[in-house]
Amino acid sequence: MKSLTKFMDSFGAILLAIIWIAPLLFAFWAATHSTSDAVNLNLFSPWTLDNFRVAWNGAPWLMYFVNTFTLVTVILAGQFIxxxxxGFAFAQLQFPGKDYVFILVLMQLFILPEVLIVENYAMVSRLGLFDTILGVGMPYMASAFGIFLMRQAFKGVPIELHEAARIEGCSWFGILWRVYVPLAKPTYLAYALVSVSTHWNNFLWPLIVTNSPETRPLTVGLSIFGAPENGVDISVISAATMMSVxxxxxGFLVFQRQFVQSFLRVGIK
Amino acid sequence: MSAHANLERRRQAIYGWLLLSPAAILLTVFAFYPTIATLWSSMFSRGTRRNPTEFIGAENYADLFADPTFWLVVRNNLFYAGITIPVSIGIALAMALWANSKISARGFVRTAYFTPTVLPMIAAANLWLFFYTPGLGVLDQIGSLFGLPSVNWLGQPETALWAIIIVTIWKEAGFFMIFYLAALQTIPEDLKEAADIEGTSRWTYTRRIVLPLLMPTTLFIAVNAMINSVKLIDHLFILTKGGPSDASKLILYYIWEMAFAFFDAPHAAAMTMLVIAVLGLVAAVQFLYLDKRTHYQ
Structure with a gap:
């Protein structure tokens, strides 16, 4: 009886896993076979890399990759600073008005940047940042969520270390840089992984703010490449999709543990 | 001494505001000001060459409430939320219970569940396009093995929204799973042992012990799923573009279309304000009400 339930558990779990991974496997299979073989599900047809060649020549992918890479780097650098x-100001300094400002920051948590697209677009245009990578990244830099996360991390630093550094004659900035930042390393790592994977995948805002191949990130490039108007066949779209993910x-498959830990650390505060 | 303390306090205030200012400026420019500007522009008419913009109060809102498409989109979004939230929570819970139990191939199972989370929504939509395409798609191929007729999943109003919903569930369930997984690992082993000694069935143990202990996690996930049901719309751009005849159109997509395809910013602004109001209400309920009613260890 017991071994039967265990078998049923394994069976259900693996069945669901196969269903869950199937779309990705099908796309991989379609990308590596000719269109007619992919469409007719000829399981024993020969493998080919032609689709990747066609897809790669069909759009400036290298530029898109560079754009996405620049974008996530710019956002992450801005967010870290x-x-x-x-976060340090909120966690360790006392000054009038602090609590009110913190409540304002928390309010931004539920005003999603995605919802404010219309006015943010007007703002970015006003600042002359339309169709620039900086314009795509800027609204995300002062992340209320990141501020909250850093504040929590810095609050956990023992005050004795802070006092000791001050007695040694360390400046405020020195204390921040030499005591707090090194101790918050795991939080930085977690935040970085979540931020990079969020912005690597972001679509709606970059779609609105970019208008040329020189700034367009991968997601927007992929959506234009795969648009039905372009009449690209399904194997080539699959190849392009596999390339861009x-x-x-x-990275995820290699550092799976860190990824999952990071999402957890950042999710549950 | 008091002069020294005073000086120190003043210095802290200056440092504090200096450190805050970069973030405060950007938050003002890209969150607070736009929110107010949205409210402001939602009360003005759309300017044309002949009629300049003028203050019209709540007229844009009245237009929306009189617009059948708006109500259809609201209904779609409620349906989208009503299905994706409970179903992805349920699947996430099942995934976590399985991924936490001693089954074979546990590593593979966990990876398979979580993988969709790291893909962009656009890529996910492309993958699913391969399933949904009539005639060529995998679903039709499987159906034809059983003699079923070809179905245009994305092209008919009855199924288009369902097709969108399935992609969303596929994308977010694995993400929610990891929160359950973490919570399951904090449940002490002795509870399971005690239940075993008492001869409790596995179902009763899950229902009476595990699920109540997971309540705070469920709440956290539910709020996230609710936010996702507003913001996860990227796949609409690939799969249906809101069609056919608006059957799969969701609010954020409609806002985008209103502002950037129909160039009707005032109505888009009015709709944005309504979304912000709803999100604010969710946040308020979460803070004031639900937090007190969940059982914390």
Whole structure:
């Protein structure tokens, strides 16, 4: 009886796992076979890399990759600087008005940047940042969520270390840089993984703000490449899709543990 | 001494505001100001060459409430939320219970569940396009093995929204699973042992012990799923573009279309304000009401 339930458990779990991974496997299979073989599900047809060649020549992918890479780097750098400074101020400094400002920051948590697309678009245009990578990244830099996360991390630092550094004559900035930042390393790592995978995958805002191949990230490039008007066949779309998810997917499979831990650490505060 | 303390306090205030200012400026420019500007522009008419914009109060809102498409989109979004939230929570829970039990191939199972989370929504939509395409798609191929007729899943109003919903559930269930997984690992082993000694069935143990202990996690996930039901709309751009005849159109997509395809910013602004109001209400309920009613260890 007991072994039967155990068998049923394994069976159900693996069945669901296969269903869950099937779309990805099908796309991989379609990408590596000719269109007619993919469409007719000829399981024993020969493998080919032609689809990748066609897809790669069909759009400036290298540029898209560079754009996405630049975008996530710019956002992450901005987020690290801004959330570190603000998080430190909220966690360790006493000054009038602090609590009110913190409530304002928390309010931003439920005003999603996605919802404010119309006015943010007007703002980015006003600042002359339309169709620039900085324009895509800027609304995400002062992340209320990141500030909250850093504040929690800095609050956990023992005050004795802070006092000791101050007695040694360390400046405020020195204390932040030499005591707090090194101790919050796991939080930075977790935040970085979540931020990079969020912005690597972001679509709606970059779609609105970019207008040329020189700024367009992968997701927007992929959506244009796969648009039905372009009449690209399904194997080639699959190849393009596999190409654009490959870096993140491989990174995930290699560092799976860190990814899951990071999402957890950032999710449950 | 008091002069020194005073000086120190003043210095802290200056440092504090200096450190905050970069974040405060950006938050003002990209969150607070736009929110107010949205409210403001939602009360003005759309300017044309002949009629400049003018203050019209709540007229844009009245237009929306009189617009059948708006109500259809609201209904779609409620349906979208009503299905995706409970179903992805249920699947996430099942995934977590399985991924936490001693089954074979546990590593593979966990990876398979979580993988969709790291894919962009656009890529997910492309993968599912391969399933849904009439005639060529995998679903039709499987159906034809059993002699079923070809179905245009994305092209008919009855199934288009369902097709969208399935992609969303596929994308978010694995993400929610990891929160359950973490919570399951904090449940002490002795509870299971005690239940075994008492001869409790596995079902009773899950229902009476595990599920109540998972309540705070469920609440956290439910709020996230609710937010997702507003913001996860990228796949609409690939799969249906809101069609056919608006059957799969969701609010955020409609806002985008209103503003960037029909160039009707005032109505888009009015709709944005309604979404912000709903999100604010969810946040308020979460803070004031639900937090007190869940059982914390």
């Amino acid at each position: 801004l959330t570190t400074l603000a 490959a870096p993140l997917l491989i």
